[in-house]
Amino acid sequence: MKHLVLGLVATLMMTAAHAEPTATGDLGLVIERAKGSVLLVDQSDRAALARIEGLGDLSHASLVYSPDQRFAYVFGRDGGLTKVDIVTRQIANRVVQSGNAIGGAISDDGTLVAVSNYEPGGVRVFDTDTLDLVADIPTGSKTIGLVDAPGRRFVFTMWDSGETWIADFTAGKPEITKITDMGKNPYDALITANGRTYITGLFGEDGLTALDLWADSPEPIRVLPGYGRGQEEMPVYKMPHLEGWALTGREFVLPAVGHHEILWIDADTLVETGRTQTHGQPVFAMARPDGRQVWVNFAHPLNDTIQVIDSVSKKVIHEFKPGPAVLHMEFTARGHEVWISVRDANKVMIYDTQSFEKLREIDADGPSGIFFTARAHRTGL
């Protein structure tokens, strides 16, 4: 709290004097979901700078950054799309664009922001300057796994119909390519950092489905078809998340559904190369930016624990309990630190990823997602 108060005082002084330009390259935002606010944090100072309030229902909220790392577009569960100016530390604009949203993406050129919606199901695309509606793409289904792809494209998948659509905005009006038969009940998807491979996890059947977006006509590629929740259904207490932090050397790492393990697949052939048993049902399995380590958190009731896996040996090399309800992890751009939100401790905890030493705790109100501005320059984040 001391840091926050000092930060707030510093903010007031700074904004009053307009003395210093604000560099945003090492800043970040932490979602405080129950409070409907975001906490602006400084990665280098390991400190909270300001709290920006009035963003609505932020359960399961996420955000993306403008290419200049000044604006964050925050996607709230209540359908709110809020543009936050992290230089002035104010809400720049806000629209409620649907009844029930799940996430979003920003186009590679930074001009379009897309939101995927559960209700009414589909994707809506907005101008990043004005938040005016540019395109409405109803899908007739809860829509998940929305990502940006190179070439002013968005890719997203339908929970109910098992289709993936590619919306190409090169010509202004979206041109939609529909890929059917992706599998039953896809729950989330990711795109690799090079923008080539789109992978969707399946809840309703075994395995995952990939698309090669470099192909002229991408076709569904079954990954681990004999694997998943199995014939005997495993209860899943929290859907895993698939995020673009998946590449470790030559393999992708993915959380299993229901099973207490993470899966390794060859990045070129998409063939399984191994499994690592874990403490619980994984929620996030996130590769450190260099790919050398994978950090895993778990579903309720084992969500007080993190395991760190070495991506060469595929063995757990470290396990610790940051505290109750570890919801999210975010690495610094080069991976030297990881910031971890521990919701029920009301803390963001910062660890050195080499020594695993805790470096600092920052007070936050029920923190969930942590997003550093370095994401602005990565496809799929």
Added chain:
Amino acid sequence: MASLAHIQLGLRSAAPAGGSGWAGRAFLTTAVLVATSAFAADALDPNALKRLVHQDCGSCHGLSLKGGLGPDLRAETLDHYDAEVLTGVILDGIPDTAMPPWRPLISPEEAEWIARYLLEPEAQ
């Protein structure tokens, strides 16, 4: 909670990868019954249960229970169900949907409390 974590670690070794199998499942159920009967001896903790509803059920149903991947759970939406039906859904899940059985994690008394809380949030 520490004892529960310990038990689940036990399950991990009892249920090999991929197969899981009845033995592991039965072991879990038995172990959890032992664990939850210990909890059940204590009075229900309304704050902990409310937190479970909003934070953990909220993973799918939304923090404010307005729905997400899972359906809307607000009282006005649920009022044509009675508490017994909802208790059963919470404990045993709904086959072929994403709704899991919570019986391994909570007691029938806790499930019933949650069902009543969903129907009458103010009363609890």
